[in-house]
Amino acid sequence: MKDNESIYVTRSSMPELEEYVDEIREIFETHKLTNMGPKHRELQRLLEEYLGVSNAELLVNGHMALEMTLQAFDMEGEVITTPFTFASTTHAIVRNGLTPVFCDIEPENYTIDVSKIESLITDRTCAILPVHVYGNVCDVEGIQSIAERHGLKVIYDAAHTFGETYKGKGTGTFGDASMFSFHATKVFNTIEGGCVTSDDSSLMKRLYELKNFGIKNAESVTAVGANAKMNEFAAAMGICNLRHVDREIEKRSKVYERYMDMLEGVKGLQLPVVQKDVKSNFSYFPVVVDPEVAGCTRDDIFDDLAEQDIHARKYFYPLTNAFDCFKGRFEPEDTPVAKVTADRVITLPIYPDLEFTVVDRICDVIRGMVTD
Ligand SMILES: *Cc1c(COP(=O)(O)O)cnc(C)c1O
Numbered sequence: 001m002k003d004n005e006s007i008y009v010t011r012s013s014m015p016e017l018e019e020y021v022d023e024i025r026e027i028f029e030t031h032k033l034t035n036m037g038p039k040h041r042e043l044q045r046l047l048e049e050y051l052g053v054s055n056a057e058l059l060v061n062g063h064m065a066l067e068m069t070l071q072a073f074d075m076e077g078e079v080i081t082t083p084f085t086f087a088s089t090t091h092a093i094v095r096n097g098l099t100p101v102f103c104d105i106e107p108e109n110y111t112i113d114v115s116k117i118e119s120l121i122t123d124r125t126c127a128i129l130p131v132h133v134y135g136n137v138c139d140v141e142g143i144q145s146i147a148e149r150h151g152l153k154v155i156y157d158a159a160h161t162f163g164e165t166y167k168g169k170g171t172g173t174f175g176d177a178s179m180f181s182f183h184a185t186k187v188f189n190t191i192e193g194g195c196v197t198s199d200d201s202s203l204m205k206r207l208y209e210l211k212n213f214g215i216k217n218a219e220s221v222t223a224v225g226a227n228a229k230m231n232e233f234a235a236a237m238g239i240c241n242l243r244h245v246d247r248e249i250e251k252r253s254k255v256y257e258r259y260m261d262m263l264e265g266v267k268g269l270q271l272p273v274v275q276k277d278v279k280s281n282f283s284y285f286p287v288v289v290d291p292e293v294a295g296c297t298r299d300d301i302f303d304d305l306a307e308q309d310i311h312a313r314k315y316f317y318p319l320t321n322a323f324d325c326f327k328g329r330f331e332p333e334d335t336p337v338a339k340v341t342a343d344r345v346i347t348l349p350i351y352p353d354l355e356f357t358v359v360d361r362i363c364d365v366i367r368g369m370v371t372d
Pocket residue numbers: 061062063064085086088089131157159160181182183192193194
């Protein structure tokens with residue numbers, strides 16, 4: 001790497017050009033560009049196998065996958081979720097005419113605090129939408145038992161858990177449905193893309209129709225759907241990237257370990273933890289900075305890295321319940337753990353080919369700022 005190269009929080013995985021050209025050659029022969037063509041169906045089958053799920057429906061992106069899943073459940077009322085997430089999670093709820101009710105998060109793994117869910121349930125609650133933040137798997141057993149007790153649907157935002165397992169089972173097997181994102185910045189990408197996994201085959205059938213305008217057949221349109229199909233070029237990218245994803249995750253784990261070696265024991269930093277029973281994908285490296293102990297703030301670290309052309313991110317800041325578009329509707333103070341985490345978290349660059357020399361440089365900057 002050249003010294004003057006900008007470093008971003010991630011760098012999209014891509015196959016060799018020749019591999020992709022080989023994969024799309026057939027598309028040029030058949031002129032089948034979209035509408036659930038051969039590449040779409042092949043990737044669907046490969047992903048069902050890789051994720052260990054019975055059904056996967058491919059969509060144009062993760063957000064539409066989530067939004068249409070909520071639509072497919074045809075629910076009304078309140079959805080319990082967390083504000084420590086990407087805009088997509090909350091927007092999918094609001095855009096379906098549902099009301100988000102924000103639950104606080106766990107201070108160690110940033111997923112929904114299950115002990116706080118039940119006090120938020122009302123007679124209007126229809127579902128729980130938890131997020132496997134940074135690839136940390138939610139307390140799926142705890143959530144399931146609450147959902148069963150109260151007759152609620154559980155839809156997971158699993159955008160961060162591609163390829164992960166909990167107790168040997170793919171994360172897409174929990175709850176009533178899960179959404180994965182294949183955005184360029186994620187562990188596995190189709191440039192833009194996403195999928196929904198579920199055991200519920202009638203749900204998946206509705207989703208299949210919804211992503212194609214609600215068209216059931218040439219003469220019957222049975223739902224007000226939209227256009228959210230994954231195209232053949234995106235699917236071809238996915239087929240290529242899937243061949244390499246295990247190796248990529250392996251390389252991420254080395255970067256992760258290097259960060260841990262360099263930052264373990266540095267005062268005032270809360271480092272990520274690989275959870276018990278979870279096979280991690282090492283998708284993010286979040287660090288929570290306690291300014292009282294570290295003697296510097298998250299923003300200080302962010303700014304100093306930026307000065308060196310290293311661009312970390314403040315995922316997830318601001319909280320979604322603090323967004324300008326929701327001004328006056330929600331109260332970030334109602335989720336105090338999420339609020340303090342959002343104010344203190346910085347996600348450091350991590351991707352398969354990130355060189356150790358860069359990791360060391362990042363860690364040197366951070367260690368130089370934290371007071372002994
Ligand atoms: C990326 C992401 C999404 C949205 O996925 P897109 O493919 O970008 O639409 C939703 N939720 C979370 C937590 C994400 O990180």
